[in-house]
Amino acid sequence: MAYSDKVIDHYNNPRNVGSFKKEDDEVGTGVVGAPECGDVMKLQIKVDDTTGVITDAKFKTFGCGSAIASSSLATEWVKGKTLDEAMQITNTAIVEELALPPIKIHCSVLAEDAIKAAIDDYKKKKASVGAHSSADGTDSKS
């Protein structure tokens, strides 16, 4: 398997490897894939509550070089974007950027899913926190 230079670069120098505390309010976590399929991605975002901008992102991936590169790239791309903007990131853009061959397209799909799952998790968290605080009568949005 010949990898593109960009895949090799991300594999050798993965960006933003690590973890945030899952429990933190400003953190959204997406875990996608399955060990028996050969890839699992965990992508986390840290969101500024007031602006809705993703200020930081981290990943950990079990998978081939293309899966590692796709998730590493995804963390780079989501940083500085609003949640809505990050939702617009598509797997095809990842395929293009990393020059993934057809048999590695599923790696990019997984990265897109991971971004969406992380955003979803964050939004759910906010909703439950919001519901909780409005019951207290302190939520500004109500």
Add this chain to the structure above:
Amino acid sequence: MLKFPIYLDNHATTPVDPRVLDAMLPYFKEKFGNAASRNHPYGWEAEEAVSMAREQCANLIHADPKEIVFTSGSTESNNLAIKGAAEMYKEKGKHIITANTEHKAVLDPCKHLEALGFDVTYLPVDKMGRVSAEQFAEAVRPDTILASLMFANNEVGTIHPIAEIGKICKEKNIIFHTDATQATGKVPVDVQSMGIDLLSVSAHKMYGPKGAGFLYVRRKGPRVRIAPIFDGGGHERGMRSGTLNVPGVAGLGKACEICKNEMSKDRAHALALRKIMHDRFFNELDFISLNGHPEHRLPGNFNVSFAYVEGEALMMGIKEIAVSSGSACTSASLEPSHVLRAMGVGEDAVHTSIRYGIGRFNTVEEVTYAANKTIEAVRRLREMSPLYEMVKDGVDLASVKWTSH
């Protein structure tokens, strides 16, 4: 001085031993004759080389030279043995026994025969990749005509109880074929004491050239008959028509001779190198497991699963070392290893397996380097593995609800 990439894929193929190459060269140059040319010295020289090789091959497996049929290698030998015996004995019965960890060159001919109306039993293997004699005996039916069971597995190196199964086949009058591609020249193979009727060998797995091999076909007790696949000039007693690859055959013979003379030395060497890798890995890393049988195993085979690290990613991290993986991502078909799956090691362990194949020309320096490099890459990849993190945090991965895709 280490030469990169370090070759540790000796189950895929082996380098040609320089002594083998020397034995072949004259038959490319001045001694280029056709072994079937009976009427001039060019033919006689070639025929002489072929006879000598036939003897060298026979000696390695305790056979008679007349029982050696030269082929292009094990895929052809397996096809010839299985299809040829099935065709010859189909009036007697249509049942064949094999195992589901066989090489594709055995499984696919069996599938071909199934399509022609034969009935094939694919024996399951245990966790170590072995079929037991009892299990084999239970699968035997009155209409069983042929059994095909590999001597040693190409992925995990597990050696089946060949002599015990050969004995059952003799008692039940079943033709016993073994694909001994990986075992021949590495461990003792004796067609007499093991009751083998048909045996496939490739030269390139034992420091000989690619494109040469043989099929052993028993002549006495019982006299085994096989229908040819190729029709033509009636070479190799009618079983394999086609002008012999004389340089290849000469190389095959020499490779057999060297393997016979140096088997104990080669074996001790492979075991010593394997121990170096084994000890380094098991001392330095957690969550690793040996695939295959700890004792009934080829000396040069070391197949390990590094849990929570995907095989292809690991191979990318050790690109200075030429190895193979059971991971789906490394195969053209995207199918993970059917052997590891059949052994029930767990789908996740299949994806994390690496096969190191140690051979005659590997050195202590090479395997030490390979072990160190692997340990370094495993550690690095585990740092970015969500699975390793979860396990370290006490999460039971089996209890997690995964989103499969």
